[in-house]
Amino acid sequence: MGANLRRLVSWEGFLLGILVLVIIVNTSRAPAYLSLTNQINLFQLSIEKIIVALVMTFVIINGEIDLSVASVMGLAACMIAVLFESGVPLPLAILAALIAGVCCGAFNGLWVAYVGLPSLAVTLAGMIGYRGVARILIEDRSIGGFPAWFTALGQQPLLGPFPLSLILFAVLFALAIIILQFSGIGRIIYVIGNNAAVARYSGIDTPRLKLGVFVASGLIAAMAGVLLAARLGAVRGNTAEGFELDIITMVLLGGVSIFGGVGNLVGVGLAILVILNLRNGMSLLNVTGNVQTGVIGVLLILSVLLPNLVQMARERLQRRTTQRKEVQVETETSASS
Amino acid sequence: MMAIRRNLLISISIIALLLAACGAPQSQTPTAAPAPTSAPTSAPAPTTAPSGAVVSATPGLNIDMILLPKFLGIAVFDQAHEGAKEAHAELRNQGKLIFTGPTAENSVAGQIETLTNAATQGVKAVMLSNNAGDQIAAAAQAAQAAGVTVVTWDSPIPSAQGETVFVAQVDFNETGRVMADMALSILGPEGGEFAILSASPDAANQNAWIAAMKEVLKEPKYANLKLVDIVYGNDQSEESYKQALALVDKHPNLKLIMAPTTVGIAAAAKAMTDEGLCDRVKVSGLGLPAEMASYTLSGCAPQFALWSFKDLGYLTYHLTYLIASGALKGVEGERFTAGRMGTYTIEKDPTRPKGLRVLMGPFTVYTAENVNK
Numbered sequence: 001m002g003a004n005l006r007r008l009v010s011w012e013g014f015l016l017g018i019l020v021l022v023i024i025v026n027t028s029r030a031p032a033y034l035s036l037t038n039q040i041n042l043f044q045l046s047i048e049k050i051i052v053a054l055v056m057t058f059v060i061i062n063g064e065i066d067l068s069v070a071s072v073m074g075l076a077a078c079m080i081a082v083l084f085e086s087g088v089p090l091p092l093a094i095l096a097a098l099i100a101g102v103c104c105g106a107f108n109g110l111w112v113a114y115v116g117l118p119s120l121a122v123t124l125a126g127m128i129g130y131r132g133v134a135r136i137l138i139e140d141r142s143i144g145g146f147p148a149w150f151t152a153l154g155q156q157p158l159l160g161p162f163p164l165s166l167i168l169f170a171v172l173f174a175l176a177i178i179i180l181q182f183s184g185i186g187r188i189i190y191v192i193g194n195n196a197a198v199a200r201y202s203g204i205d206t207p208r209l210k211l212g213v214f215v216a217s218g219l220i221a222a223m224a225g226v227l228l229a230a231r232l233g234a235v236r237g238n239t240a241e242g243f244e245l246d247i248i249t250m251v252l253l254g255g256v257s258i259f260g261g262v263g264n265l266v267g268v269g270l271a272i273l274v275i276l277n278l279r280n281g282m283s284l285l286n287v288t289g290n291v292q293t294g295v296i297g298v299l300l301i302l303s304v305l306l307p308n309l310v311q312m313a314r315e316r317l318q319r320r321t322t323q324r325k326e327v328q329v330e331t332e333t334s335a336s337s
Numbered sequence: 338m339m340a341i342r343r344n345l346l347i348s349i350s351i352i353a354l355l356l357a358a359c360g361a362p363q364s365q366t367p368t369a370a371p372a373p374t375s376a377p378t379s380a381p382a383p384t385t386a387p388s389g390a391v392v393s394a395t396p397g398l399n400i401d402m403i404l405l406p407k408f409l410g411i412a413v414f415d416q417a418h419e420g421a422k423e424a425h426a427e428l429r430n431q432g433k434l435i436f437t438g439p440t441a442e443n444s445v446a447g448q449i450e451t452l453t454n455a456a457t458q459g460v461k462a463v464m465l466s467n468n469a470g471d472q473i474a475a476a477a478q479a480a481q482a483a484g485v486t487v488v489t490w491d492s493p494i495p496s497a498q499g500e501t502v503f504v505a506q507v508d509f510n511e512t513g514r515v516m517a518d519m520a521l522s523i524l525g526p527e528g529g530e531f532a533i534l535s536a537s538p539d540a541a542n543q544n545a546w547i548a549a550m551k552e553v554l555k556e557p558k559y560a561n562l563k564l565v566d567i568v569y570g571n572d573q574s575e576e577s578y579k580q581a582l583a584l585v586d587k588h589p590n591l592k593l594i595m596a597p598t599t600v601g602i603a604a605a606a607k608a609m610t611d612e613g614l615c616d617r618v619k620v621s622g623l624g625l626p627a628e629m630a631s632y633t634l635s636g637c638a639p640q641f642a643l644w645s646f647k648d649l650g651y652l653t654y655h656l657t658y659l660i661a662s663g664a665l666k667g668v669e670g671e672r673f674t675a676g677r678m679g680t681y682t683i684e685k686d687p688t689r690p691k692g693l694r695v696l697m698g699p700f701t702v703y704t705a706e707n708v709n710k
Contacts, residue, residue, distance in 0.1 A: 030458070032458055032459065035457065037457060041457060045449070045450050142471050144471045144496065231475065232475060234471035235472075242442050280454070283450055284458055286403070288409055288438060289438055289443060289447045290409055290410070290440055292440075
């Protein structure tokens with residue numbers, strides 16, 4: 001645990017270093033980078049992903065994964081569009097989409113928590129299934145023409161220069177830090193992620209907590225889907241497709257272990273800033289999408305391999321030292337006899 | 338130790354999975370022609386007698402422009418870039434021409450990002466081959482509000498919101514006429530039997546083109562052309578090849594196979610060449626010069642057509658430069674000169690209620706004379 005803590009501290013330091021570097025390069029190369037408009041755009045362009053990344057941190061620290069988030073986003077977006085088109089008032093449609101998100105999350109959670117199926121398989125099925133439902137609902141169409149108040153919420157500033165979704169992100173980030181890092185529930189989430197058996201024998205209702213985390217994941221994903229529909233002003237069957245990979249990338253880069261129990265929201269927050277600023281800088285410098293994906297990919301490879309490699313090297317070193325000591329002891333004993 | 342090694346292996350597989358997923362393009366193929374036109378179109382291909390004010394560009398201005406394709410790595414988009422570069426040099430634009438685009442799997446979000454950041458960077462114009470449907474409209478409107486000229490080409494914004502004009506490559510009705518004209522030219526005034534080898538039975542483009550061709554065939558000029566069969570090779574080379582040979586067996590008097598698909602035309606030409614049938618049955622349709630050159634030179638496929646993406650890029654650049662420099666307002670009825678391509682008019686888009694378009698046309702008809710140029 002102590003070693004893990006040290007590794008994390010240094011990992012966050014590493015992310016902070018990269019972030020500072022990215023900001024310096026962006027500032028010196030792209031004059032428009034520091035403008036307030038750009039700083040807000042930088043968040044807005046990925047706002048739905050970073051909102052879901054917060055709850056994904058809970059899921060992964062809990063030792064699970066949720067691959068279905070982007071499909072839930074797409075399903076929620078398609079639901080409000082289809083319901084609105086058929087004459088349902090938009091607030092009701094939004095409520096229905098959020099309930100659908102809760103149901104998707106509960107469905108995932110029940111199989112994982114109470115039946116004991118691996119979340120990788122369950123949420124992979126969810127990813128395909130929920131997207132399928134979305135596509136059945138909307139078919140091969142594009143639905144738009146939402147009321148002005150709805151698209152304004154997604155596109156216009158609400159408070160000062162800040163749009164609704166950015167304010168929501170800030171509030172959720174604060175809330176997530178309080179719950180995960182400073183509350184009893186947060187500690188239990190870590191314990192389950194570290195060792196589910198220990199958690200169970202300590203009298204923790206593991207299944208209920210896991211179910212809760214998946215329901216939260218579904219709800220937040222559906223909310224992000226509604227925000228995305230408002231920001232884009234139109235919905236298609238492929239809305240938010242592929243977002244789950246970007247979301248998981250942010251969480252892993254933040255130092256959260258894919259095996260659960262390790263990581264925190266400060267790291268994830270830094271990783272989000274690194275990725276967003278890096279993308280924005282490259283985009284302002286007109287770096288093509290291929291290169292952008294490549295750079296982020298290399299960053300991900302480093303983020304998952306580096307800590308593991310360091311740990312392997314450290315253990316090998318330790319073993320060699322112990323072996324040498326044993327050899328020394330043997331030669332000493334044989335010499336004395 | 339073992340556990341760590343296993344963890345490492347799992348980590349690597351997860352990365353591989355993520356990367357593999359990143360590399361799988363799922364978007365539809367580009368070059369989708371505009372939706373079928375319902376209104377009659379008198380395709381205003383480059384006209385030579387400009388009446389009224391025809392606007393031409395002032396060279397040497399400083400206008401930064403972005404050419405934004407659906408995604409990168411597609412040959413026809415690179416050809417459009419070539420055309421835009423030609424116009425860029427010709428107009429001696431002091432600004433930059435930037436060719437950038439998203440990856441295939443990030444196309445929608447990537448196009449929105451580029452459009453949004455274009456305004457931040459102070460780019461004056463974006464030329465967009467839209468792959469995001471109406472989802473890009475809000476970003477395009479925001480860019481316009483920030484003073485960026487947005488012109489679409491190849492694929493428009495369906496609602497036309499956020500876009501000034503769409504540069505359409507060809508008109509569906511014109512496709513029908515071009516095919517009828519090629520058939521007439523190959524078969525001569527005495528005409529004869531011909532058959533169509535299409536893609537799949539529910540390919541919207543091809544069906545619309547075939548319907549347009551049937552309309553054109555009703556005109557007295559084409560009275561001797563007899564369409565005897567329509568078959569489908571599903572855009573598979575082997576299936577198209579077999580279908581072409583089956584057509585020859587079924588119709589002993591067949592003189593021409595017309596294939597409005599690049600896969601079908603190449604397969605049919607290969608089938609006729611392989612079986613030594615080229616003297617009896619000719620091949621024509623829509624094809625790629627690189628694939629068709631040898632058959633055209635051998636006389637097996639004496640004529641085929643396609644629109645030029647290079648010209649599309651060139652025309653789009655000229656129009657965008659004119660609008661961004663304020664020489665054109667981008668309203669219906671304006672006329673302008675696009676360098677070597679001649680004069681064009683901004684008109685109502687018959688395929689979109691609120692849209693404006695500039696119709697490029699005509700097709701480039703390839704023969705032994707120009708197929709290798």
